[in-house]
Amino acid sequence: MSETVVEADGLGAAYGGPPALSGVSFSLKPGQTLCVLGPNGGGKTTLFRVLAGDLEAQTGTARVDGRPAHLPQAERPRLDFPVSAFDVALMGSLAHGRWWLPPRGHERAAARRALKRVGLEASEHDRFGSLSGGQRQRVLLARALVQDARVLLLDEPLAGVDPASAERITALFAELRAEGRAVLVSTHDVDSARGFDRVLCLNRRQVAFGAPAETLGSDVLEATYGAEIVMLDDGRRAVTVQHHAPGEFHPPAAGRAAPGAPPDHR
Amino acid sequence: MRSFCIGKRLSRTILNYAPPLAAAPPSPLELVDLAFTRSALAELVLLAVAGGLLSGWIVLRRLAFFTHAAGTATFPGLVVAEAAGASPRLAALAVAGGYAGAVGHRPRRTGEGGDTTVALLLVVALAAGVVLAGDVFSSGAGVDSLLFGTLIGVEGGDLVVSSVVAALAVAATVLLGPVWAAAGFDPEAAQAAGVPVRRADLCLLALIAATVVAALPAVGALLVTSLLVVPAAAARLLCDRLSPLLAGAVAFALVQGVAGLYLALWLDVPPGPAVAAVGGLVFAAVACVHRPGRAA
Numbered sequence: 001m002s003e004t005v006v007e008a009d010g011l012g013a014a015y016g017g018p019p020a021l022s023g024v025s026f027s028l029k030p031g032q033t034l035c036v037l038g039p040n041g042g043g044k045t046t047l048f049r050v051l052a053g054d055l056e057a058q059t060g061t062a063r064v065d066g067r068p069a070h071l072p073q074a075e076r077p078r079l080d081f082p083v084s085a086f087d088v089a090l091m092g093s094l095a096h097g098r099w100w101l102p103p104r105g106h107e108r109a110a111a112r113r114a115l116k117r118v119g120l121e122a123s124e125h126d127r128f129g130s131l132s133g134g135q136r137q138r139v140l141l142a143r144a145l146v147q148d149a150r151v152l153l154l155d156e157p158l159a160g161v162d163p164a165s166a167e168r169i170t171a172l173f174a175e176l177r178a179e180g181r182a183v184l185v186s187t188h189d190v191d192s193a194r195g196f197d198r199v200l201c202l203n204r205r206q207v208a209f210g211a212p213a214e215t216l217g218s219d220v221l222e223a224t225y226g227a228e229i230v231m232l233d234d235g236r237r238a239v240t241v242q243h244h245a246p247g248e249f250h251p252p253a254a255g256r257a258a259p260g261a262p263p264d265h266r
Numbered sequence: 267m268r269s270f271c272i273g274k275r276l277s278r279t280i281l282n283y284a285p286p287l288a289a290a291p292p293s294p295l296e297l298v299d300l301a302f303t304r305s306a307l308a309e310l311v312l313l314a315v316a317g318g319l320l321s322g323w324i325v326l327r328r329l330a331f332f333t334h335a336a337g338t339a340t341f342p343g344l345v346v347a348e349a350a351g352a353s354p355r356l357a358a359l360a361v362a363g364g365y366a367g368a369v370g371h372r373p374r375r376t377g378e379g380g381d382t383t384v385a386l387l388l389v390v391a392l393a394a395g396v397v398l399a400g401d402v403f404s405s406g407a408g409v410d411s412l413l414f415g416t417l418i419g420v421e422g423g424d425l426v427v428s429s430v431v432a433a434l435a436v437a438a439t440v441l442l443g444p445v446w447a448a449a450g451f452d453p454e455a456a457q458a459a460g461v462p463v464r465r466a467d468l469c470l471l472a473l474i475a476a477t478v479v480a481a482l483p484a485v486g487a488l489l490v491t492s493l494l495v496v497p498a499a500a501a502r503l504l505c506d507r508l509s510p511l512l513a514g515a516v517a518f519a520l521v522q523g524v525a526g527l528y529l530a531l532w533l534d535v536p537p538g539p540a541v542a543a544v545g546g547l548v549f550a551a552v553a554c555v556h557r558p559g560r561a562a
Binding site for chain 1: 326440441442444445447448450451452454455456457458459460461462502505506507508511
Protein backbone atom coordinates (compact mmCIF):
# COMPACT_ATOMS: atom_id res chain seq x y z
CA MET A 1 0.00 0.00 0.00
CA SER A 2 1.44 3.38 -0.96
CA GLU A 3 1.88 6.10 1.64
CA THR A 4 -0.94 8.40 2.70
CA VAL A 5 -0.26 12.05 3.56
CA VAL A 6 -3.66 12.84 5.05
CA GLU A 7 -5.78 10.38 6.97
CA ALA A 8 -8.92 10.79 9.07
CA ASP A 9 -10.61 7.95 10.89
CA GLY A 10 -13.99 8.49 12.57
CA LEU A 11 -13.09 12.14 13.05
CA GLY A 12 -15.45 14.39 14.99
CA ALA A 13 -15.09 17.90 16.42
CA ALA A 14 -17.08 20.43 18.42
CA TYR A 15 -16.82 23.97 19.74
CA GLY A 16 -17.82 23.18 23.29
CA GLY A 17 -21.39 22.25 22.34
CA PRO A 18 -22.99 19.67 20.08
CA PRO A 19 -20.72 18.12 17.43
CA ALA A 20 -20.01 20.41 14.49
CA LEU A 21 -18.67 17.44 12.58
CA SER A 22 -18.72 13.67 13.07
CA GLY A 23 -17.84 10.38 11.43
CA VAL A 24 -15.32 11.66 8.89
CA SER A 25 -13.03 9.00 7.42
CA PHE A 26 -10.88 9.42 4.34
CA SER A 27 -7.29 9.26 3.18
CA LEU A 28 -5.23 10.99 0.51
CA LYS A 29 -2.02 10.00 -1.24
CA PRO A 30 0.69 12.40 -2.44
CA GLY A 31 -0.37 14.22 -5.60
CA GLN A 32 -4.10 13.76 -4.98
CA THR A 33 -6.61 16.58 -4.83
CA LEU A 34 -9.71 16.52 -2.65
CA CYS A 35 -12.74 18.75 -2.97
CA VAL A 36 -14.68 19.21 0.27
CA LEU A 37 -18.32 20.01 -0.48
CA GLY A 38 -21.03 21.08 1.88
CA PRO A 39 -23.36 23.88 2.89
CA ASN A 40 -22.32 26.70 5.21
CA GLY A 41 -22.09 25.22 8.68
CA GLY A 42 -21.61 21.77 7.13
CA GLY A 43 -18.20 21.32 8.79
CA LYS A 44 -15.73 22.18 5.99
CA THR A 45 -13.86 24.83 7.96
CA THR A 46 -14.05 22.71 11.10
CA LEU A 47 -12.41 19.81 9.26
CA PHE A 48 -9.60 22.06 8.02
CA ARG A 49 -9.06 23.51 11.48
CA VAL A 50 -8.69 20.03 12.93
CA LEU A 51 -6.29 18.99 10.17
CA ALA A 52 -4.32 22.22 10.70
CA GLY A 53 -4.00 21.48 14.41
CA ASP A 54 -5.98 24.56 15.40
CA LEU A 55 -8.88 22.57 16.86
CA GLU A 56 -8.68 19.33 18.78
CA ALA A 57 -10.57 16.30 17.49
CA GLN A 58 -13.39 15.28 19.82
CA THR A 59 -13.58 11.77 18.46
CA GLY A 60 -11.47 9.65 16.11
CA THR A 61 -8.07 10.57 14.77
CA ALA A 62 -6.54 12.82 12.13
CA ARG A 63 -3.02 12.55 10.72
CA VAL A 64 -1.28 14.95 8.37
CA ASP A 65 2.20 14.42 6.98
CA GLY A 66 4.24 17.38 8.23
CA ARG A 67 2.90 20.86 8.86
CA PRO A 68 0.09 21.67 6.42
CA ALA A 69 -0.14 25.05 4.72
CA HIS A 70 -3.51 26.46 5.73
CA LEU A 71 -5.28 29.13 3.72
CA PRO A 72 -8.18 30.25 5.87
CA GLN A 73 -11.17 31.98 4.32
CA ALA A 74 -10.26 35.28 2.70
CA GLU A 75 -11.77 37.45 5.42
CA ARG A 76 -9.65 35.92 8.21
CA PRO A 77 -6.31 37.72 7.63
CA ARG A 78 -6.37 41.33 8.84
CA LEU A 79 -6.58 43.77 5.96
CA ASP A 80 -5.52 46.71 8.15
CA PHE A 81 -2.19 45.11 9.05
CA PRO A 82 0.74 47.15 7.64
CA VAL A 83 2.34 44.39 5.59
CA SER A 84 3.13 44.15 1.88
CA ALA A 85 2.44 41.22 -0.43
CA PHE A 86 6.13 40.30 -0.09
CA ASP A 87 5.95 40.41 3.73
CA VAL A 88 2.99 38.02 3.66
CA ALA A 89 4.68 35.60 1.25
CA LEU A 90 7.80 35.66 3.43
CA MET A 91 5.72 34.64 6.47
CA GLY A 92 5.69 31.17 4.90
CA SER A 93 9.37 30.82 5.83
CA LEU A 94 8.46 30.85 9.53
CA ALA A 95 7.24 27.27 9.04
CA HIS A 96 10.81 26.14 8.39
CA GLY A 97 11.46 26.05 12.12
CA ARG A 98 13.90 28.98 12.40
CA TRP A 99 11.28 31.51 13.42
CA TRP A 100 13.55 33.24 15.94
CA LEU A 101 16.08 34.26 13.26
CA PRO A 102 15.65 36.91 10.54
CA PRO A 103 14.77 35.44 7.12
CA ARG A 104 17.76 34.36 5.04
CA GLY A 105 18.54 35.37 1.49
CA HIS A 106 17.25 32.17 -0.09
CA GLU A 107 13.99 32.48 1.84
CA ARG A 108 13.51 36.02 0.52
CA ALA A 109 14.28 34.71 -2.96
CA ALA A 110 11.73 31.92 -2.47
CA ALA A 111 9.10 34.51 -1.50
CA ARG A 112 9.80 36.47 -4.70
CA ARG A 113 9.63 33.27 -6.79
CA ALA A 114 6.32 32.34 -5.19
CA LEU A 115 4.85 35.76 -5.94
CA LYS A 116 6.01 35.43 -9.52
CA ARG A 117 4.42 32.01 -9.73
CA VAL A 118 1.03 33.41 -8.72
CA GLY A 119 1.50 36.31 -11.14
CA LEU A 120 2.01 39.06 -8.57
CA GLU A 121 5.71 39.89 -8.89
CA ALA A 122 4.79 43.46 -9.85
CA SER A 123 2.70 43.90 -6.70
CA GLU A 124 5.23 42.71 -4.11
CA HIS A 125 5.49 46.17 -2.51
CA ASP A 126 1.74 46.78 -2.46
CA ARG A 127 0.04 46.70 0.91
CA PHE A 128 -1.85 43.43 1.34
CA GLY A 129 -5.05 45.18 2.33
CA SER A 130 -5.00 47.32 -0.81
CA LEU A 131 -5.07 44.31 -3.15
CA SER A 132 -8.25 42.90 -4.69
CA GLY A 133 -9.83 39.78 -3.18
CA GLY A 134 -8.40 37.57 -5.92
CA GLN A 135 -4.93 39.06 -5.57
CA ARG A 136 -5.04 38.56 -1.81
CA GLN A 137 -5.89 34.90 -2.29
CA ARG A 138 -2.93 34.57 -4.66
CA VAL A 139 -0.62 36.20 -2.11
CA LEU A 140 -1.81 33.73 0.53
CA LEU A 141 -1.15 30.93 -1.95
CA ALA A 142 2.35 32.34 -2.43
CA ARG A 143 2.81 32.15 1.34
CA ALA A 144 1.76 28.48 1.20
CA LEU A 145 4.27 27.87 -1.62
CA VAL A 146 7.09 29.39 0.47
CA GLN A 147 6.05 27.15 3.32
CA ASP A 148 6.76 24.23 0.98
CA ALA A 149 4.23 21.97 2.72
CA ARG A 150 3.29 18.54 1.41
CA VAL A 151 -0.36 19.18 2.29
CA LEU A 152 -2.32 22.33 1.46
CA LEU A 153 -5.66 23.16 3.08
CA LEU A 154 -7.44 25.80 1.03
CA ASP A 155 -10.70 27.03 2.57
CA GLU A 156 -12.91 28.41 -0.20
CA PRO A 157 -10.00 29.87 -2.17
CA LEU A 158 -12.21 30.80 -5.11
CA ALA A 159 -14.95 32.57 -3.14
CA GLY A 160 -15.34 36.16 -4.35
CA VAL A 161 -12.34 35.87 -6.65
CA ASP A 162 -12.19 37.61 -10.04
CA PRO A 163 -12.10 35.28 -13.11
CA ALA A 164 -8.42 35.96 -13.89
CA SER A 165 -7.35 35.08 -10.35
CA ALA A 166 -9.65 32.05 -10.32
CA GLU A 167 -8.03 30.78 -13.52
CA ARG A 168 -4.53 31.31 -12.11
CA ILE A 169 -5.41 29.59 -8.82
CA THR A 170 -7.05 26.63 -10.57
CA ALA A 171 -3.99 26.20 -12.80
CA LEU A 172 -1.85 26.21 -9.68
CA PHE A 173 -3.83 23.30 -8.23
CA ALA A 174 -2.69 21.17 -11.20
CA GLU A 175 0.94 22.28 -10.75
CA LEU A 176 0.85 21.43 -7.04
CA ARG A 177 -0.64 18.03 -7.81
CA ALA A 178 2.15 17.41 -10.34
CA GLU A 179 4.69 18.25 -7.63
CA GLY A 180 3.26 15.47 -5.47
CA ARG A 181 1.48 17.67 -2.97
CA ALA A 182 -1.94 16.82 -1.59
CA VAL A 183 -4.38 19.68 -2.07
CA LEU A 184 -7.64 19.89 -0.11
CA VAL A 185 -10.06 22.56 -1.34
CA SER A 186 -13.40 23.43 0.21
CA THR A 187 -16.06 24.96 -2.00
CA HIS A 188 -19.79 25.28 -2.61
CA ASP A 189 -19.32 24.84 -6.35
CA VAL A 190 -20.59 21.36 -7.16
CA ASP A 191 -19.55 21.59 -10.82
CA SER A 192 -15.92 22.39 -10.03
CA ALA A 193 -15.75 19.36 -7.72
CA ARG A 194 -15.83 17.07 -10.74
CA GLY A 195 -12.29 18.15 -11.67
CA PHE A 196 -10.78 16.77 -8.46
CA ASP A 197 -9.42 13.27 -7.76
CA ARG A 198 -11.66 12.79 -4.74
CA VAL A 199 -14.68 14.49 -3.27
CA LEU A 200 -15.78 14.55 0.37
CA CYS A 201 -19.38 15.59 1.05
CA LEU A 202 -20.12 16.95 4.51
CA ASN A 203 -23.25 18.06 6.28
CA ARG A 204 -22.11 18.07 9.92
CA ARG A 205 -21.25 14.42 9.26
CA GLN A 206 -19.66 12.61 6.37
CA VAL A 207 -22.23 12.01 3.66
CA ALA A 208 -19.92 10.46 1.07
CA PHE A 209 -16.30 10.13 -0.02
CA GLY A 210 -14.90 8.85 -3.29
CA ALA A 211 -14.17 9.65 -6.92
CA PRO A 212 -16.44 12.47 -8.14
CA ALA A 213 -17.90 10.51 -11.05
CA GLU A 214 -19.09 7.76 -8.72
CA THR A 215 -19.96 9.92 -5.73
CA LEU A 216 -21.74 13.02 -6.97
CA GLY A 217 -25.15 11.54 -7.59
CA SER A 218 -28.39 13.35 -6.89
CA ASP A 219 -29.00 11.31 -3.72
CA VAL A 220 -25.61 12.28 -2.24
CA LEU A 221 -26.01 15.92 -3.20
CA GLU A 222 -29.49 16.06 -1.72
CA ALA A 223 -28.22 14.49 1.49
CA THR A 224 -25.40 17.04 1.54
CA TYR A 225 -27.37 20.17 0.73
CA GLY A 226 -30.94 19.11 1.51
CA ALA A 227 -33.47 21.39 -0.15
CA GLU A 228 -30.69 23.76 -1.17
CA ILE A 229 -29.65 21.74 -4.22
CA VAL A 230 -31.21 21.88 -7.67
CA MET A 231 -30.24 19.27 -10.25
CA LEU A 232 -29.95 20.45 -13.86
CA ASP A 233 -29.42 18.75 -17.20
CA ASP A 234 -30.82 15.39 -16.03
CA GLY A 235 -28.52 15.28 -13.03
CA ARG A 236 -25.36 16.18 -14.90
CA ARG A 237 -25.16 19.61 -13.24
CA ALA A 238 -26.18 20.89 -9.83
CA VAL A 239 -26.44 24.29 -8.22
CA THR A 240 -26.99 25.25 -4.60
CA VAL A 241 -29.66 27.82 -3.82
CA GLN A 242 -30.91 29.62 -0.74
CA HIS A 243 -34.28 28.79 0.78
CA HIS A 244 -34.93 31.31 3.47
CA ALA A 245 -37.38 34.10 4.13
CA PRO A 246 -36.18 37.61 4.92
CA GLY A 247 -35.10 37.78 8.54
CA GLU A 248 -34.47 34.04 8.78
CA PHE A 249 -30.73 34.34 8.27
CA HIS A 250 -28.60 34.64 11.40
CA PRO A 251 -25.03 35.81 10.75
CA PRO A 252 -22.38 33.32 11.81
CA ALA A 253 -20.65 33.89 15.14
CA ALA A 254 -17.05 35.15 14.98
CA GLY A 255 -14.69 32.41 13.96
CA ARG A 256 -17.41 29.92 13.15
CA ALA A 257 -20.07 29.49 10.54
CA ALA A 258 -23.54 29.27 11.98
CA PRO A 259 -25.09 25.84 11.64
CA GLY A 260 -27.89 25.91 9.13
CA ALA A 261 -26.86 29.22 7.61
CA PRO A 262 -27.78 29.35 3.95
CA PRO A 263 -25.07 28.89 1.32
CA ASP A 264 -24.09 31.53 -1.17
CA HIS A 265 -25.88 31.67 -4.50
CA ARG A 266 -23.80 29.90 -7.15
CA MET B 267 -24.63 79.25 38.49
CA ARG B 268 -22.69 75.98 38.19
CA SER B 269 -21.30 76.80 34.73
CA PHE B 270 -20.28 80.22 36.06
CA CYS B 271 -18.30 78.56 38.88
CA ILE B 272 -16.57 76.16 36.46
CA GLY B 273 -15.72 79.04 34.13
CA LYS B 274 -14.33 81.06 37.04
CA ARG B 275 -12.21 78.13 38.20
CA LEU B 276 -10.97 77.47 34.66
CA SER B 277 -9.92 81.08 34.14
CA ARG B 278 -8.14 81.03 37.53
CA THR B 279 -6.29 77.88 36.41
CA ILE B 280 -5.23 79.52 33.16
CA LEU B 281 -4.11 82.63 35.07
CA ASN B 282 -1.96 80.39 37.28
CA TYR B 283 0.06 79.44 34.19
CA ALA B 284 0.14 82.93 32.75
CA PRO B 285 3.22 84.20 34.63
CA PRO B 286 5.46 81.28 33.51
CA LEU B 287 4.11 81.56 29.95
CA ALA B 288 4.75 85.31 29.97
CA ALA B 289 8.28 84.73 31.24
CA ALA B 290 11.02 83.84 28.80
CA PRO B 291 11.13 80.09 28.22
CA PRO B 292 14.06 78.31 29.85
CA SER B 293 17.00 77.31 27.71
CA PRO B 294 16.60 73.75 26.39
CA LEU B 295 20.12 73.18 27.66
CA GLU B 296 18.71 73.27 31.19
CA LEU B 297 17.34 69.81 30.47
CA VAL B 298 20.91 68.49 30.51
CA ASP B 299 22.52 71.04 32.83
CA LEU B 300 20.39 70.22 35.87
CA ALA B 301 21.07 66.85 37.47
CA PHE B 302 17.42 65.98 38.13
CA THR B 303 16.27 66.92 34.61
CA ARG B 304 19.23 65.03 33.15
CA SER B 305 18.09 61.84 34.91
CA ALA B 306 14.51 62.50 33.84
CA LEU B 307 15.64 63.04 30.24
CA ALA B 308 17.68 59.82 30.24
CA GLU B 309 14.69 57.96 31.66
CA LEU B 310 12.44 59.33 28.93
CA VAL B 311 14.90 58.44 26.17
CA LEU B 312 15.15 54.86 27.43
CA LEU B 313 11.38 54.61 27.82
CA ALA B 314 10.94 56.08 24.32
CA VAL B 315 12.93 53.16 22.89
CA ALA B 316 11.10 50.51 24.92
CA GLY B 317 7.68 52.17 24.86
CA GLY B 318 7.93 53.30 21.25
CA LEU B 319 8.82 49.85 19.93
CA LEU B 320 6.30 48.04 22.10
CA SER B 321 3.59 50.59 21.35
CA GLY B 322 3.84 49.49 17.71
CA TRP B 323 3.07 45.92 18.68
CA ILE B 324 0.47 47.00 21.24
CA VAL B 325 -1.48 48.99 18.64
CA LEU B 326 -1.13 46.36 15.91
CA ARG B 327 -2.05 43.51 18.23
CA ARG B 328 -4.93 45.50 19.76
CA LEU B 329 -3.51 45.36 23.27
CA ALA B 330 -4.06 49.00 24.26
CA PHE B 331 -6.76 48.14 26.76
CA PHE B 332 -4.63 45.35 28.23
CA THR B 333 -1.73 47.79 28.64
CA HIS B 334 -3.88 50.38 30.38
CA ALA B 335 -5.28 47.68 32.67
CA ALA B 336 -1.80 46.33 33.45
CA GLY B 337 -0.75 49.80 34.61
CA THR B 338 -3.88 50.33 36.69
CA ALA B 339 -3.66 46.84 38.18
CA THR B 340 -0.33 47.75 39.76
CA PHE B 341 -1.92 50.59 41.77
CA PRO B 342 -3.23 48.57 44.77
CA GLY B 343 0.00 46.56 44.78
CA LEU B 344 2.04 49.76 44.95
CA VAL B 345 -0.08 51.08 47.85
CA VAL B 346 0.35 47.86 49.82
CA ALA B 347 4.09 47.74 49.08
CA GLU B 348 4.54 51.35 50.17
CA ALA B 349 2.68 50.77 53.43
CA ALA B 350 4.51 47.51 54.12
CA GLY B 351 7.92 48.90 53.30
CA ALA B 352 8.39 46.37 50.49
CA SER B 353 9.94 47.12 47.10
CA PRO B 354 7.24 48.86 45.04
CA ARG B 355 8.96 47.77 41.83
CA LEU B 356 8.81 44.10 42.79
CA ALA B 357 5.21 44.43 43.93
CA ALA B 358 4.25 46.11 40.67
CA LEU B 359 6.13 43.47 38.68
CA ALA B 360 4.35 40.68 40.54
CA VAL B 361 0.92 42.21 39.92
CA ALA B 362 1.51 43.20 36.27
CA GLY B 363 3.29 39.90 35.52
CA GLY B 364 0.50 37.91 37.14
CA TYR B 365 -2.06 39.84 35.15
CA ALA B 366 -0.15 39.27 31.90
CA GLY B 367 0.11 35.56 32.68
CA ALA B 368 -3.62 35.32 33.37
CA VAL B 369 -4.47 37.08 30.10
CA GLY B 370 -1.96 34.96 28.16
CA HIS B 371 -3.37 31.73 29.49
CA ARG B 372 -7.05 32.56 29.22
CA PRO B 373 -9.02 30.34 26.85
CA ARG B 374 -8.95 31.50 23.24
CA ARG B 375 -11.98 32.94 21.49
CA THR B 376 -13.48 34.52 24.56
CA GLY B 377 -14.96 37.25 22.35
CA GLU B 378 -16.22 40.35 24.11
CA GLY B 379 -15.90 38.57 27.44
CA GLY B 380 -12.18 39.38 27.51
CA ASP B 381 -12.79 43.12 27.31
CA THR B 382 -15.47 42.94 29.97
CA THR B 383 -13.10 41.15 32.31
CA VAL B 384 -10.41 43.77 31.72
CA ALA B 385 -12.90 46.60 32.37
CA LEU B 386 -13.99 44.95 35.62
CA LEU B 387 -10.38 44.58 36.65
CA LEU B 388 -9.74 48.27 35.98
CA VAL B 389 -12.61 49.32 38.25
CA VAL B 390 -11.70 46.88 41.01
CA ALA B 391 -7.99 47.81 40.91
CA LEU B 392 -8.65 51.55 41.10
CA ALA B 393 -11.26 51.19 43.84
CA ALA B 394 -9.09 48.82 45.86
CA GLY B 395 -6.10 51.13 45.52
CA VAL B 396 -8.03 54.16 46.73
CA VAL B 397 -9.64 52.26 49.64
CA LEU B 398 -6.30 50.79 50.69
CA ALA B 399 -4.52 54.15 50.41
CA GLY B 400 -7.17 56.17 52.22
CA ASP B 401 -8.85 53.91 54.75
CA VAL B 402 -6.50 51.03 55.44
CA PHE B 403 -2.96 52.39 55.22
CA SER B 404 -3.71 56.13 55.38
CA SER B 405 -1.01 56.84 52.82
CA GLY B 406 -3.09 59.21 50.70
CA ALA B 407 -0.22 61.63 50.31
CA GLY B 408 1.62 59.32 47.91
CA VAL B 409 -1.37 58.41 45.77
CA ASP B 410 -0.81 61.21 43.27
CA SER B 411 2.76 60.10 42.59
CA LEU B 412 1.67 56.45 42.26
CA LEU B 413 -1.02 57.36 39.78
CA PHE B 414 0.81 60.05 37.77
CA GLY B 415 4.50 59.46 38.41
CA THR B 416 7.36 61.51 39.79
CA LEU B 417 9.65 61.90 36.80
CA ILE B 418 11.86 64.47 38.48
CA GLY B 419 12.60 61.98 41.26
CA VAL B 420 13.88 59.07 39.14
CA GLU B 421 16.98 57.40 40.52
CA GLY B 422 19.82 55.24 39.27
CA GLY B 423 17.84 52.05 39.89
CA ASP B 424 14.99 53.32 37.72
CA LEU B 425 17.44 54.04 34.90
CA VAL B 426 18.92 50.55 35.15
CA VAL B 427 15.45 48.97 34.93
CA SER B 428 14.53 51.15 31.95
CA SER B 429 17.83 50.27 30.23
CA VAL B 430 17.10 46.58 30.64
CA VAL B 431 13.57 46.82 29.23
CA ALA B 432 14.80 49.00 26.34
CA ALA B 433 17.43 46.37 25.46
CA LEU B 434 14.84 43.60 25.78
CA ALA B 435 12.37 45.49 23.58
CA VAL B 436 14.99 45.92 20.83
CA ALA B 437 16.11 42.28 21.02
CA ALA B 438 12.56 40.94 21.11
CA THR B 439 11.48 43.09 18.17
CA VAL B 440 14.38 41.72 16.09
CA LEU B 441 13.93 38.09 17.14
CA LEU B 442 10.19 37.79 17.70
CA GLY B 443 8.92 40.61 15.47
CA PRO B 444 8.22 38.34 12.47
CA VAL B 445 6.30 35.92 14.69
CA TRP B 446 4.29 38.72 16.33
CA ALA B 447 3.50 40.08 12.87
CA ALA B 448 2.45 36.67 11.49
CA ALA B 449 0.34 35.95 14.59
CA GLY B 450 -1.34 39.34 14.37
CA PHE B 451 -1.96 39.14 10.65
CA ASP B 452 -3.33 35.61 10.44
CA PRO B 453 -3.16 33.65 13.73
CA GLU B 454 -4.75 30.46 12.41
CA ALA B 455 -2.32 30.13 9.52
CA ALA B 456 0.65 30.93 11.78
CA GLN B 457 -0.48 28.30 14.27
CA ALA B 458 -0.92 25.74 11.49
CA ALA B 459 2.58 26.50 10.19
CA GLY B 460 4.04 25.50 13.54
CA VAL B 461 4.85 29.01 14.69
CA PRO B 462 4.77 29.10 18.51
CA VAL B 463 2.10 31.81 18.56
CA ARG B 464 1.07 31.30 22.16
CA ARG B 465 4.60 31.40 23.59
CA ALA B 466 5.54 34.41 21.47
CA ASP B 467 2.38 36.21 22.62
CA LEU B 468 3.20 35.40 26.24
CA CYS B 469 6.65 36.95 25.70
CA LEU B 470 4.96 40.07 24.31
CA LEU B 471 2.55 40.34 27.26
CA ALA B 472 5.38 39.80 29.75
CA LEU B 473 7.52 42.43 28.06
CA ILE B 474 4.63 44.90 28.09
CA ALA B 475 4.12 44.20 31.81
CA ALA B 476 7.85 44.77 32.51
CA THR B 477 7.83 48.03 30.52
CA VAL B 478 4.71 49.19 32.36
CA VAL B 479 6.58 48.63 35.63
CA ALA B 480 9.63 50.49 34.30
CA ALA B 481 7.45 53.44 33.25
CA LEU B 482 5.64 53.73 36.63
CA PRO B 483 8.18 56.09 38.28
CA ALA B 484 8.02 58.39 35.24
CA VAL B 485 4.32 58.55 34.37
CA GLY B 486 2.52 56.56 37.06
CA ALA B 487 -0.05 53.79 36.94
CA LEU B 488 -2.70 55.76 35.07
CA LEU B 489 -0.58 57.38 32.36
CA VAL B 490 1.54 54.45 31.12
CA THR B 491 -0.48 54.33 27.92
CA SER B 492 0.87 57.79 27.04
CA LEU B 493 4.22 56.12 26.38
CA LEU B 494 2.99 52.65 25.42
CA VAL B 495 0.06 53.38 23.09
CA VAL B 496 -0.03 57.00 21.96
CA PRO B 497 3.28 57.06 19.99
CA ALA B 498 2.31 54.18 17.70
CA ALA B 499 -1.26 55.42 17.42
CA ALA B 500 0.15 58.61 15.90
CA ALA B 501 2.72 56.79 13.74
CA ARG B 502 0.01 54.41 12.51
CA LEU B 503 -1.73 57.34 10.84
CA LEU B 504 1.35 58.06 8.74
CA CYS B 505 2.98 54.68 8.09
CA ASP B 506 1.59 51.71 6.19
CA ARG B 507 4.64 49.47 6.69
CA LEU B 508 5.83 47.77 9.84
CA SER B 509 9.43 49.03 10.10
CA PRO B 510 8.61 52.71 9.49
CA LEU B 511 5.74 52.40 11.94
CA LEU B 512 8.04 51.10 14.70
CA ALA B 513 10.71 53.73 13.94
CA GLY B 514 8.06 56.46 13.81
CA ALA B 515 6.62 55.35 17.15
CA VAL B 516 10.05 55.62 18.80
CA ALA B 517 10.50 59.08 17.26
CA PHE B 518 7.09 60.26 18.47
CA ALA B 519 7.81 58.88 21.96
CA LEU B 520 11.09 60.81 22.01
CA VAL B 521 9.44 64.03 20.85
CA GLN B 522 6.60 63.85 23.36
CA GLY B 523 9.00 62.92 26.18
CA VAL B 524 11.48 65.71 25.57
CA ALA B 525 8.83 68.32 24.76
CA GLY B 526 6.76 67.28 27.77
CA LEU B 527 9.72 67.54 30.13
CA TYR B 528 10.65 70.94 28.71
CA LEU B 529 7.08 72.23 29.11
CA ALA B 530 6.98 70.89 32.67
CA LEU B 531 10.18 72.81 33.42
CA TRP B 532 8.83 75.98 31.82
CA LEU B 533 5.29 75.90 33.24
CA ASP B 534 6.20 74.28 36.56
CA VAL B 535 3.68 71.48 36.09
CA PRO B 536 4.06 67.76 36.90
CA PRO B 537 6.20 66.19 34.14
CA GLY B 538 4.27 62.92 33.79
CA PRO B 539 0.97 64.57 32.90
CA ALA B 540 2.86 67.07 30.72
CA VAL B 541 4.40 64.21 28.69
CA ALA B 542 0.96 62.60 28.36
CA ALA B 543 -0.64 65.90 27.32
CA VAL B 544 2.02 66.52 24.65
CA GLY B 545 1.48 62.97 23.37
CA GLY B 546 -2.22 63.68 23.03
CA LEU B 547 -1.54 66.95 21.23
CA VAL B 548 0.93 65.28 18.86
CA PHE B 549 -1.64 62.60 18.04
CA ALA B 550 -4.32 65.25 17.47
CA ALA B 551 -1.98 67.26 15.22
CA VAL B 552 -1.06 64.20 13.16
CA ALA B 553 -4.71 63.18 12.91
CA CYS B 554 -5.59 66.71 11.66
CA VAL B 555 -2.95 66.78 8.91
CA HIS B 556 -3.37 63.12 7.99
CA ARG B 557 -5.31 62.57 4.80
CA PRO B 558 -7.36 59.37 4.97
CA GLY B 559 -6.16 56.75 2.53
CA ARG B 560 -2.52 57.79 2.69
CA ALA B 561 -1.69 55.10 5.17
CA ALA B 562 -3.38 52.08 6.65
